[in-house]
Amino acid sequence: MRIVGHSLLLFSVQLGLGISVVSGSKGEVDSRIPIGFLQEVSISLKVSHQSELKNPPVAVRFVPQNGAARMSKRKAIFMSMLLPGLGERSIGSYRSANLFYGSESSLWLSLFIFQKRKEWKREDYQTYAAARAGVNNEGKNDQFYSDVSNFSDVDEFNAAIRRSREPESVYSGADEQWSWSTEEERLKFKSLKLESDNAGQNIKRIIGVMLVNRIFSVMNTVYRYNKLDSPATLSLNIGNFPELSLTAKF
Incomplete structure (x- = not known):
């Protein structure tokens, strides 16, 4: 880009939003580069032969593409709902993403453990x-086993x-009959069922x-996205050189 004489304006942009260059006498040239979120901008400006300066000051600014930004925000939110940490990663917040990945992994592991424990204790x-009360397990629901755990036999239950x-x-x-030989056997059964029930409650909590x-x-x-989406303006005035105005989102 020729500004004045042997002028050179060099931009190094990583993950930028878009660039517009405006020159007063030549109208406006809008060139946008939708390449994600701005993370780093380095600028080197050299101007020689100051006497050749004829054009009005040149302003360079970054222009956010609002429609694309809204779409990206919705997508990030959806990804966070699908898997915590995925939305953070999509906007470059890797440390935060790893924290959510760790917590989610722990929760899934706990869910698996308690699910297996519930199944094993139910089988037990x-x-x-x-074996001890002559219960026919086919087609029985949880309420039936609760009654078996609370009454010595079916006659005692029916009387109540x-x-x-x-x-x-x-x-x-x-097929709905049972009878415990001793109170100790009934209490042991009740303890086994309670362990399975507690595992089920832990699953709900998880x-x-x-x-x-x-x-x-x-x-x-949303917080980190809005933080990225908040503009910071940098203006440089170097003697009689053109004003360089940079608006960046970071």
Whole structure:
């Protein structure tokens, strides 16, 4: 770009937004380079033969492409909802992204562990109930096993249900029978079932934390995106040389 005589204007731009060059007498030339987010700008300006300066001052400015920026912001938010840290990484916040990656990985690992623990303990208490109380495990729901854990046999349960005037809830089928030989066996079964239930509750808690983690990631992505999107203006005036005005987003 020739400004004056042997003038040289050199830009080194990494991940810039767009460049417009305006020269007063020649109207406006708008050249935009949509290459992401500005991270570094270095400028070297040499002007010789000052007497050759004839044109009005030259202003160089970066122009944000608002439509593209809005699209990128929505995309970053969606990525954070999909996987915490992914939105931060898409806007260059790598350290923040790694923190969210670590927390999300820990949550998924915990979810896997508690899911397996729930399944193993369920198999344990079902096997124990079949061996010690004669329970038929086929087609039984969690409420049935809760009743088995709280009553010594089906007759005791049905008597309690009739006293509460809920005859429709009694167990009358041949496959709905059970009878514990001792109170210790029933309590051991109840303990096994409680361990499985606790694992299930922990799974729900982890899922809740994962949702919160996504909310925090979205908020962090929006904050860091807006921080990137806030312009900082640098103006240079060097003697009688043309004014160099730079507006950058970082």
